[in-house]
Amino acid sequence: MTARTSKYAFSSDPAAANDENEEQEEDDEQEKKRKAKLHERFVKNLGRPDSLAEFKRKNGFVEDEAAAGEDGDEDEEEDAEPTQAKGKGKKAPVQRKGKDKLTPLQRQVVDLKRKHPDALLIVEAGYKYRLFGEDARIAAKVLAIMCIPGKYRFDEHPSEAHLDRFASASFPTHRLHVHVKRLVSAGHKVGIVRQLETAALKAAGSNKSKIFERGLTNLYTKGTYIDDEDGLVGGGPDGNGAPATGHLLCLTESYPKGAGSDEKVQIGLIAVQPGTGDIIYDDFEDGWMRSELETRLLHISPCEFLVVGEVSKATEKLVQHLSGGDDARLERAEKPKTMAAMSYSHITKFYADKLKDDGPTPSQVEASEEKGTLLDKVHKLSENATICLSAMITHLTDYGLQHVFDLTKCxxxxxxxxxxxxxxxxxxxLEIYRNQTDQTENGSLFWTLNRTQTKFGQRLLRKWVGRPLLERERLDERLAAVEELKDGAGRLGVDKITSLLGKIRNDxxxxxxxxxxxxxxxxxLLSLLQTLQMIxxxxxxxxxxxxxxxxxxVINEAIASLPRIADDVLQYLNRMNAQAARADDKYGFFRDEYETEDITDHKCGIVAVEHDLNEFKATAATLLKRKQVSYVTVSEIDYLIELPQDMLKNVPASWVKISSTKKVARFHAPEVIKLIRERDQHKEALxxxxxxxxxxxxTEIAAQYQPFRDCIxxxxxLDCLLSLASVASQPGYCKPTFSDQPGIDIKAARHPMVEQILLDAFVPNDIHLSADTTRALLITGPNMGGKSSYVxxxxxxxxxxxxxxxVPAKSARLGLLDAVFTRMGAFDNMMKGESTFMVELGETADVLKQATPRSLVILDELGRGTSTHDGVAIAEAVLVDVVERIKCFTLFITHYQSLARAxxxxxxxEGVDVKNVHMRFTEDGGDDEAGGKNVTFLYEVGEGTAHRSYGLNVARLAGLPKSLLEVAGKRSGEMELEEGRRRLGYLARVLGGVLNEGNGASAGELEKLIEGVEQL
Known part of the structure; x- marks a missing residue:
């Protein structure tokens, strides 16, 4: 009888009953007070994070970890010991030892976080992956998953002392790489922490009572994520739809001549693309604008930077600018004073170790010779490039990708x-890789030419677009190949190549x-080998x-290299079971005759154990006094012996009851448990x-990397050539021809991207430049008249x-150009602290330093960033310099009428050296209501100078208010009238001086007079 029921129980002794009731009432009052006090403490803690958990912790209670859905695995328990409670049959609440509030799993995470503080750690825990603390908060934001509140810091900060567990987020195991790709694409460094031992082998070991051992097994960043064939979709610095190259770029700089006022530096760099094995190196001197470095960064488009040592402010600002907008990672490495010697020793040891590993087989001897050649090559690198190579090897070692530097020919x-x-x-x-409107690939030159069918073909075409050829022989061979494929469209040989490329689905x-x-x-692996076999x-x-x-x-040599790999591919495929490989079944992957001894032994061990399990059924039937017994599998637990509830009297006491229902009970015999454990050990070992x-x-296939890569x-x-042939088959395209003499002679040239985007037909134009006659065009014309599109x-x-x-033209004959330089657009660079005019002149200075007689230089409205007089003076000086000193081909756009007259x-x-041309237009001859002319653009190039820019016409097209246009038109007319009067007054004075001279006018005075009359 409980205390509560005894209160109301009948008693024959009223006095005794009254005494008991009084004592019970006193007990009830004390219980009420105790509960009230507990209630007050509970209410006081309401509203605080994890208040209920804190309350239980302070009072010595610990929830079951699995039920709470929080820390730890299902198989792990807290480090807690139960204490015997006072009173019979009762147990005290489980209390934690000391002040340690972390579970064993959380302690593992804290230890790993100390070793890798810059990585988001994703921890394997049972059937899911989990993140803790600040990592959970960051991941939850990026992945749009729930973050359970808790401690965010890993340093036991006093501000989080009231919390007893870390914040956490989790997701299922099969979503691992989906979420890793999203985190890496957002610019984070991600580490995967996995269990390093399995349940079966752990149970058989000496540490079976301890927590599962875990360790960092994978580390990923934007440039090192290669665990997915497709890579990072939309990632990379060319993000937003532009092609991502996935390069990691390491750079360092030095001041060999001292840091002068011009801030010249010597920069070394190494760029690695782990996804393809390509390696680019360089060492160069750069000026204060860092234009050389910017050129390389825009070509390479790195998604991750590694900066070694301290760099100048100009370099720092450029790297920060190019890495900031696209979530590109930026990491730093120290550069001690002895870095050069250390780097040389490091790379020497790195390649020497590789040479020692090579064996005596012919292929390995050949590989060893190639690596020796590569070692000589890397020893010839400059000091800065050597430092970068050493730093990059060290950096990629953390990701297990250092072997990329073993590859030859890369x-x-x-x-x-x-x-x-x-x-x-x-x-x-010129929008080579992406347009200037929304920074995507659409509308770029690469987009225009890219009709490839494979991803590796697309990557090669991107290299072609950024690196036009200078060798006449290679250029003629490539054009001949494109012409043959274009003319052979529909023929068997060309269709065979096209069909073959169309069947390749993987990268x-x-x-x-x-x-x-x-x-x-x-x-x-199966897909790759079967594709190579098909090819x-x-x-x-x-x-x-x-x-x-x-x-x-070119085509013949490419095709002839394809069947050379047939024998190697066939012998690798013969070892595999295609069905098992397709299902990623590791146990049946190898055909029986190609299995190793270990695989065969453990398979036989499993068969033997299963045979013993079947044999035990007869023994079990004898013990249970039944004719026969059979095994059942329930909830993935196999080899259970199931018996009706009314037949349990014969079950031996040593048998372990696993589960039961109202009708049946299920058991494991000790012999079965032992055999299952032995079977599981064989499975893990297998x-x-x-x-x-x-x-x-x-490893064996990797030894054939170079022949396979040559085939790919x-x-x-072939894919790139077919892409260019497809472009060539468009109407209005012609095959260009080349001359040994420098010159540009193009008839009916069109803009390759604009004509595909515009609905209206693009107006073609001609150009003729040569070293003997006209080397430069000074182009004038109304605003929006098509000057920039023309150049x-x-x-x-x-x-x-x-x-x-x-090319999109009627005909094109060209001398080979060694460079194309442009100085177009007006913008400041606040990231570098440079004004619009400073950027303009800095870029012009770089052009004047690098241009040669075989370069094409485009200068658009040079001098507009300052006053008219200074702008005209600078523009004229630059034009004279490029024409008379450099003697390069120049297209110079200007609105300065005085420059055209000069x-x-x-x-x-006559157009000797420099010719004036303009973009043609028509006007109605009368003023409109807003005070401007009605102008119609013809978008054609004509000889001579356009004497007005018609800015008011553009203002009207832009939608400025009519009242504003009227005021602007009136003021424009007044200013033109004032200018005319000023010039007329000047001419009157000159003419008066000529007439008053008794001896007649000088030649100079007459020339001024004639020039002034012509201007009027």
């Missing part, structure tokens, strides 16, 4: 002058490098370039053996021609 110098130079301004102004180049890193899955079989009969069936040397065998196979590069080449179309046609593409005065009207 080191390329950026400064090798085998291609046309397109600096940063040119890439931006072979990225999969191959993942094999080299040993990060490739079984299904990816090799298509051209199995081609034994030499002459048998390829084309006239082009899993490890299968992984080891697969890794060995990947040949496919990429851009000429430059783009020249670039397309040297890429090896057909050209006519200095070079005449």
């Amino acid at each position: 080191f390329q110098s950026f400064s090798a002058r085998s291609h046309m130079l397109l600096n940063g301004n040119t890439l931006t102004s 072979l180049e990225r999969t191959l490098i993942r094999i080299y890193y040993k990060k490739c899955s079984r299904s990816e 090799a079989q298509e051209y199995a009969t081609v034994t030499s370039p002459d048998a390829a069936g084309f006239e082009s040397k 899993s490890n053996a299968c992984d080891a065998a697969f890794t060995a196979l990947l 590069q040949s496919l990429a080449l 851009r179309s000429i430059a783009l046609v020249a670039i397309m021609a040297q890429i090896g593409s057909y 050209v006519e005065k200095k070079w005449g009207t």
Whole structure:
């Protein structure tokens, strides 16, 4: 009878009953007071984070971890010991030992976080991945998942002393790489912490009572994420739809001549693309505007920067500017004074160790010779480039990607002058890789030419677009190949190549490098090898370039290289079970005759255990006194013996009851438990053996990396040529021709991007420049008359021609240009602390330093950032310099009428060296209501000078208020009248002086008089 029921129980002794009731009432009053006090304490803590959890913690209660859904795995328990409660049959609440409020899992996380403070740690815990503390808050924001509040700091800060567990967020295991890609694309460094031991092997070991051992198994950033064949979609510095290159760029700088007022520095860099194995290096001197560095950064488009040591403010601002807008990561490394010597020693040891690892087989001997050649090559790198290489090897070692530097034929110098130079301004102004409107790929030159069918072909075309050729022989060969493919469209040979490329669904180049890193899955390996087999079989009969069936040397050599890998691919495929590989089944991946001894032994061990389990059924039937028993599987627990509830009397006491219902009970015999444990150990060991065998196979295939890569590069080449052939087949495109003499002669040139975007037809224009006659055009015309589109179309046609593409023109004959320089647009650079005029002149100075007689220079409205007099003076001085000193081809746009008159005065009207041209237009001859002329743009280039810019017409088209236009028109007329009167007064004075001279006028005075009359 409980205390509460005994209060109301009948008693035959009233006195005793009264005494008991009085005592009970006193107890009730004390209980009420105790509960009231507890209630007050509880209410006092309401409204605070985790107030209920704090209340229970202070009073010695601990919730069951699994029920709370918080810290730890299902198999892990807190470090807590129950204490015996006073009173019989009762247990005291579980209390934590000391002041440690962290679970074993949380302590592991804190330890790992101390080692990797800059990474978001994603921790494997049972069937899900979890993040803790500040990592959980950051991830929840990026991934749009829930974050359970708690402690955010890992340093036991007093401000979070009232909280007893970390904030956390979690997601299912199958969503790991989806979420990792999103975190990495947002610019975060992500680490994966996995269990390093399995339940079965742990149970058989000596540490079975301890927590699962965990460690950092993977580390990812934007440039090092290669665990997915597709990479990061939309990631990279060309984000927002532009093609991402995925380069990591390491740079350092020095001051060999001292830091003078011009802030010249020597910069070394190494750029690595782990997803393809490409490596770019360079060492160069740069001026205060860092234009050389900006050119390289815009070409390479790195998604991650590693800056070694301290750099100048100008370099710092440029790197911050280019990395800030696209979530590109920026990391730093120290640069001690002895860094140069340390770096040389480091890379020497790195490659020497690789050479020692090479074995005696012919292929490995050849690889060893290639690595020796590579070692000689890296030893010839400059001091700054060597420092960057050493820093990059150290950096990539943390990600397990340092082996990318083993690859031969991948080191390329950026400064090798085998291609046309397109600096940063040119890439931006001419919209080579992305447009200037929304910074996407649409509307760029790359977008216009990109009709590739494969991702590796697209990457190669991007290189072609940014690096037009300078070698006449290679250029003619590429154009001949494009012409043959264009003319052969619909024929068997061309259709065969097109069909073959269309069947390639995966990114072979990225999969191959993942094999080299040993990060490739079984299904990816099968897909790669089957694709390579298909390619090799298509051209199995081609034994030499002459048998390829084309006239082009480039096409024949590319096709002939495809079947060379057939034997290697076939012998690798013969080892695999295709069905198991497709399902990523590690246990059945190898065919029986190619399994290792370990795999066979453990498979046999599993079969033997299962045989013993079946044999035990007879023993169990005898013990239970039944004819036979069978095993059942319930809730993924197998080998259970199920018995009706009315037949349990014969069950041995040593049997373990696993589960039961109203009708049946299920048991595991000790012998079965032992055999299951033995079977599970065999399974875990078998899993490890299968992984080891697969890794060995990947290592063997990685030794054939270069032949396989050459095959894929040949496919990429064919893809690019077909893309250019598709462009060439458009109406209005012609094959350019080249001359040994410098010059630009284009008939009916059109803008390749604008004509595809505009609904109206693009108006074509001609140009003729040569070293012997006209080298420069001074272009005037009304605002919005098409001046900029005209000069851009000429430059783009020249670039397309040297890429090896057909061009949008009636005809094009060109001398090879070594560079295209542009100085277009007006903008300041607050990130660098530079005004509009400062940027304008700085870019012009760079052009004047780098241009040669074989360069094309475009200058758009130079001098408009300052006063008219200074602007005209600077513009004229620059024009004279490029024409007379540099003697390069120049397209000079201006609104300065005086500059056009100076050209006519200095070079005449015949167009020797410099010619005045203008964008043609018509006007109705009368003023409109707003005081301006009605102007119609013809977008055609005509000879001579446009004497007005018609700014009011643009103002009207822009929608300025009519009243404002009327005021502006009236003021414009007054200013023109004032200027006319001033000039007329000047001429009157000159004429008066001529008439008053008794000896007649001098030649200079007469020239001034005639010039003034012509201007009027």
